[in-house]
Ligand code: ADP
């Protein structure tokens with residue numbers, strides 16, 4: 169069984185739907201195939217625009233009602249194209265399949281997928297064409313929900329997990345996953361292979377080639393995932409998973425926001441205090457640090473006073489002395505404040521051991537509460553936070569290294585990752 173997903177550009181016109189249908193029909197000659205499709209071309213953007221013309225604050229419920237129509241057009245046309253080629257096919261909405269989600273409009277997570285009807289159609293030799301991006305709420309009201317922009321990828325991978333498919337193929341308008349967005353950097357290199365963990369970081373940082381939740385499900389269920397071009401036979405990029413370990417129990421999409429708690433207690437910090445605020449300061453400082461091949465981890469720049477900054481960075485403890493030396497050497501080149509009230513620039517080192525504790529997980533995307541839960545947990549344990557750094561999929565806090573073990577234990581408890 170193979171799940172194939174075709175994105176908006178790939179089904180952007182009748183011609184393209186026919187091209188894609190030929191590939192599907194060919195695959196169906198020796199596999200069961202479930203096809204997941206997006207709305208045609210820029211349909212979803214167009215629907216968003218229509219809504220904005222009518223209302224400046226459309227309700228999320230009505231937005232879901234509206235946006236879910238885009239995929240419904242594609243499934244019908246794709247199914248017709250397949251039937252026209254003599255390939256038996258049937259189209260199904262998310263609700264008809266039984267893609268059950270949280271009752272959270274516009275960004276619902278998939279909880280489970282009922283596979284009975286789908287499996288029956290597959291057994292009848294039909295290609296099942298499923299509308300991506302949409303589901304039905306788990307409440308009695310049977311509300312139509314959507315999974316967040318770009319969510320068709322997640323529909324496909326979740327179906328592959330529920331059906332225990334042999335693999336999930338994501339067909340799109342680029343040859344695979346590249347080192348960066350090829351629309352912006354045409355020379356970006358195609359990767360043959362990338363791990364789910366790396367892909368998760370990329371996806372969360374904005375590489376929309378894969379929806380982050382799709383990567384999360386592929387990783388948790390060990391689904392072989394391929395991203396490749398809709399137009400060529402090139403193999404594309406394999407997104408590899410670690411050996412299957414713990415399976416999420418609560419729902420198909422990990423309802424738990426945090427996957428793991430990590431720590432690094434071998435850190436030291438260096439601050440440059442009260443330095444003039446002008447272009448090139450960070451470049452000069454970290455250029456010097458890089459020349460010494462010192463590995464900087466967190467960098468935090470903050471405003472000390474108007475036109476005056478503090479920069480603090482952390483390095484591994486064995487680099488501490490060299491980092492101080494670089495900072496000392498660069499300090500005189502950064503200029504003076506000439507203000508007795510503020511004082512002159514100064515290097516300050518924090519030699520006493522510090523640790524960085526981090527929580528990591530794609531489940532925290534769009535859930536700002538998770539960071540505050542982390543801070544509350546540390547506060548309740550009486551642990552002082554010295555620095556904070558965040559990305560979409562992680563929050564890191566620098567604390568006293570002596571408190572590291574307690575912090576990790578408390579965070580594991582709070583986020584239920586034991
Ligand atoms: P689809 O409609 O097929 O889901 P998307 O537009 O959602 O396609 O995602 C594919 C797009 O992602 C590409 O056209 C490309 O511009 C963009 N992109 C961003 N970063 C990357 C990357 N690292 N590798 C490949 N594509 C990327």
Ligand code: ASP
Nearest residue numbers: 206212301317318319320
């Ligand atoms: N059509 C939806 C969107 O444009 C979902 C998708 O294409 O994945 O966001």
Ligand code: MG
Nearest residue numbers: 175318376377
């Ligand atoms: Mg997409």
